[in-house]
Amino acid sequence: MINRRKFIGAATAAGMMGILPKSVRSMGKGLSVRRELPVIISTWRHGLPSNDAAMKVLEDGGGVLDAVEHGVWVPEADPENRSVGLGGMPDRDGFVTLDASIMGPDGNAGSVAFLEHIVHPVSVARKVMEDTPHELLVGEGALQFALEQGFKKENLLTPGAEKDWKEWLKTAKYDPVINWENEPNKYHDTIGLLAVNKNGDVAGACTTSGMGFKMHGRVGDSPIIGAGLFVDNEVGAATATGMGELVLKTLGSFLVVEFMRNGMSPQQACEAAVLRIVHKLPENKKFQVGYIAVNKNGETGGYSLQPGFNYALYQSGKNVLLDAKSYY
Ligand code: SD4
Numbered sequence: 001m002i003n004r005r006k007f008i009g010a011a012t013a014a015g016m017m018g019i020l021p022k023s024v025r026s027m028g029k030g031l032s033v034r035r036e037l038p039v040i041i042s043t044w045r046h047g048l049p050s051n052d053a054a055m056k057v058l059e060d061g062g063g064v065l066d067a068v069e070h071g072v073w074v075p076e077a078d079p080e081n082r083s084v085g086l087g088g089m090p091d092r093d094g095f096v097t098l099d100a101s102i103m104g105p106d107g108n109a110g111s112v113a114f115l116e117h118i119v120h121p122v123s124v125a126r127k128v129m130e131d132t133p134h135e136l137l138v139g140e141g142a143l144q145f146a147l148e149q150g151f152k153k154e155n156l157l158t159p160g161a162e163k164d165w166k167e168w169l170k171t172a173k174y175d176p177v178i179n180w181e182n183e184p185n186k187y188h189d190t191i192g193l194l195a196v197n198k199n200g201d202v203a204g205a206c207t208t209s210g211m212g213f214k215m216h217g218r219v220g221d222s223p224i225i226g227a228g229l230f231v232d233n234e235v236g237a238a239t240a241t242g243m244g245e246l247v248l249k250t251l252g253s254f255l256v257v258e259f260m261r262n263g264m265s266p267q268q269a270c271e272a273a274v275l276r277i278v279h280k281l282p283e284n285k286k287f288q289v290g291y292i293a294v295n296k297n298g299e300t301g302g303y304s305l306q307p308g309f310n311y312a313l314y315q316s317g318k319n320v321l322l323d324a325k326s327y328y
Contacts, residue, residue: 088209192239
């Protein structure tokens with residue numbers, strides 16, 4: 001039998017979208033199915049080792065916030081990863097500037113944006129959350145705070161990233177590439193990682209060097225709570241990857257979580273949030289956006305604008321890479 005509250009919620013969500021797309025016509029019709037907990041889900045192939053690290057924290061009895069933080073440390077510390085932390089692509093002026101956010105089951109959140117010289121921006125974001133009255137610190141102020149907290153100042157521009165930047169300077173054409181991940185061992189994308197522990201508590205983290213060769217000072221969706229990441233412990237969590245401007249203009253991760261609150265499954269909610277971009281933003285054809293989501297019952301979903309997005313799912317003892325379905 002259809003749960004009435006869920007059905008009404010889903011109908012309202014459909015109204016909010018303005019249309020009932022084929023892919024979500026059945027939304028609200030299935031009752032949520034409880035899946036095995038814990039579950040960890042994260043964006044792109046670098047999600048596999050990140051999920052392993054996060055699951056290890058949970059297995060060792062650690063908290064769900066520690067799990068998401070330690071999970072995303074993996075690509076942050078990897079010098080070969082060109083879009084997160086150390087080794088991230090610089091902006092057009094040669095500066096590696098990082099964005100990150102973290103959000104926990106108590107609704108608390110912390111972020112840093114336009115932060116230089118710190119290998120683990122997610123941990124600075126966590127310090128902002130736990131040790132300041134603020135949610136977001138940016139630029140010089142964020143760096144000053146990090147140094148005061150004992151983080152080490154490092155050069156994040158690796159020789160490989162510098163070489164790529166110098167190559168780019170020859171034409172200096174700003175042309176964001178769909179699915180950097182498709183060039184193995186060269187480019188990767190933002191990591192967003194979501195976890196639900198065995199008690200059903202939810203947390204998420206998101207960290208990136210942003211779009212390669214962006215304008216100096218550009219901040220994407222990843223450090224903006226509600227855009228690149230959102231967690232609601234009553235519902236679940238969502239995170240985004242791809243062209244941050246499209247996610248920002250539609251407040252994508254918040255939208256996914258609200259769709260779930262109104263009765264959609266994580267899969268339906270990701271599809272509906274991508275559809276919102278398609279209907280509102282004509283530039284959608286040129287760019288990639290991918291969402292992943294999890295609800296409190298451990299159900300998961302992922303969907304993208306363009307083909308080629310994949311995500312790592314660790315559940316029931318298996319950590320696997322899944323290809324997301326896409327709108328185009
Ligand atoms: C940004 N969303 O800064 C990030 C970049 C990204 O896949 O996810 N690339 O816009």
